[in-house]
Amino acid sequence: xxxxxFDRNALTSxxxxxxxxxxxxxxxIASLISPQNWIGFIPQFVQNNFPASVxxxxxxxxxxxxxxxxxxxxxxxxxxxxxxxxxxxxxISNIFIFDVxxxxxxxxxxxxxxxxxxxxxx
Amino acid sequence: MAVQFITTLLxxxxxxxxxxxxxxxxxxxxxxxVCPIGEDCNxxxxxxxxxxxxxxxxxxxxxxxxxxxxxxxxxxxEFNETILKILTIGSGIGVLFSGFLVFIQARVIKNYCFYCLxxxxxxxxxxxxxxxx
Numbered sequence: 001x002x003x004x005x006f007d008r009n010a011l012t013s014x015x016x017x018x019x020x021x022x023x024x025x026x027x028x029i030a031s032l033i034s035p036q037n038w039i040g041f042i043p044q045f046v047q048n049n050f051p052a053s054v055x056x057x058x059x060x061x062x063x064x065x066x067x068x069x070x071x072x073x074x075x076x077x078x079x080x081x082x083x084x085x086x087x088x089x090x091x092i093s094n095i096f097i098f099d100v101x102x103x104x105x106x107x108x109x110x111x112x113x114x115x116x117x118x119x120x121x122x
Numbered sequence: 123m124a125v126q127f128i129t130t131l132l133x134x135x136x137x138x139x140x141x142x143x144x145x146x147x148x149x150x151x152x153x154x155x156v157c158p159i160g161e162d163c164n165x166x167x168x169x170x171x172x173x174x175x176x177x178x179x180x181x182x183x184x185x186x187x188x189x190x191x192x193x194x195x196x197x198x199x200e201f202n203e204t205i206l207k208i209l210t211i212g213s214g215i216g217v218l219f220s221g222f223l224v225f226i227q228a229r230v231i232k233n234y235c236f237y238c239l240x241x242x243x244x245x246x247x248x249x250x251x252x253x254x255x
Contacts, residue, residue, distance in 0.1 A: 006159060006160030007156070007157075007158040007159075007160065008212075009157040010156065010158035011159065014158060018137075022133060022137070025133045025136055025137070026130070026133050029129050029132050029133060029136075030125075030126070030129045033125060033128070033129055033198060034125055034129075035130075058154060068140070071140055120186050
């Protein structure tokens, strides 16, 4: 029986999805465990209009669900689109602490790569 | 105790649960596995080595990862040296067992299962993570 082919595309998608999911899992779980370390990332104008602690819990759950969606490998085009928009808003809303969020640009670009990659598969 | 390392332990436990749940679900569906590394995952999963200690390895793995998550939550609620020791010894056994299964894949079955290798990697990371706590 011929040896099965090394599937470069499936592996690329797997690592992109896993990388993004791990980031969302860590952020989601860490902000549930130590909200005091993460509440500062919620922009002031949002904190002025909504209770920050409730918002943080909701956002943590959202991040964990997004991670699960990415790993589910279902409708990845939309999952990566949502991930990109999420990362974009995280960067923009924390642009004044750029020394902290500059690494998020790499994650945003990973998500954008996944949009392009999964769009191609259709 | 570093809370970050309990968080990473929870993340690793969750990844393990997802990995083993995927393996269990796929084998229940009885559909062939897609193995991205170009090996025949089915040869590994259909082999007699997939059932050791009277339970399928994927179910054993799932129980192990659920145990890690429960242990991590207990550590978070109240840090306890005994729980940490149990988790460290348990995960050490997990690493040895994973090493044995990787050896079996390499030398006996002569095929690799991608998701089993991922599980072995998660086990090593869990063990290292526990050593850092």
